Amino acid sequence: MNSLKIFVNSLDNSLKCAICRADIKNNTNIYQSEHNFGIVCSNCCQKFSINDIEWMMKIFLAYGGYFAELEDQNFSLERYLCNLAEDLIKNEKILDINELNIKFIHEILLHGITIQEYQKKLESFLK
Numbered sequence: 001m002n003s004l005k006i007f008v009n010s011l012d013n014s015l016k017c018a019i020c021r022a023d024i025k026n027n028t029n030i031y032q033s034e035h036n037f038g039i040v041c042s043n044c045c046q047k048f049s050i051n052d053i054e055w056m057m058k059i060f061l062a063y064g065g066y067f068a069e070l071e072d073q074n075f076s077l078e079r080y081l082c083n084l085a086e087d088l089i090k091n092e093k094i095l096d097i098n099e100l101n102i103k104f105i106h107e108i109l110l111h112g113i114t115i116q117e118y119q120k121k122l123e124s125f126l127k
């Protein structure tokens with residue numbers, strides 16, 4: 001898979017970043033996947049690895065939303081995990097572990113938590 005960092009000379013003012021939905025108005029280094037029509041702003045290119053950008057574009061395409069859409073200072077990953085576990089037990093739901101992992105990742109991205117931050121929090125939560 002080859003992905004490109006591209007330079008755009010003239011952009012339509014209505015273009016929005018596929019990750020954070022920021023307006024992309026000026027000439028800047030942006031990213032466009034070979035597998036997706038969405039483009040990613042320079043801020044997100046600096047903040048995230050290309051691998052993470054590819055993942056996020058797929059997750060937002062499949063499940064909707066965007067990075068930090070539901071950003072909330074009071075969001076607690078630990079509380080979210082506990083509530084989800086209680087819900088699964090109460091309703092006797094059996095979910096595929098991959099499905100559960102993608103559900104977690106989608107939720108944390110909506111709350112403005114990066115995949116690396118999620119991994120660190122999950123490691124400390126499991127200790």
Ligand SMILES: [Zn+2]
Nearest residue numbers: 017020041044
């Ligand atoms: Zn962005």
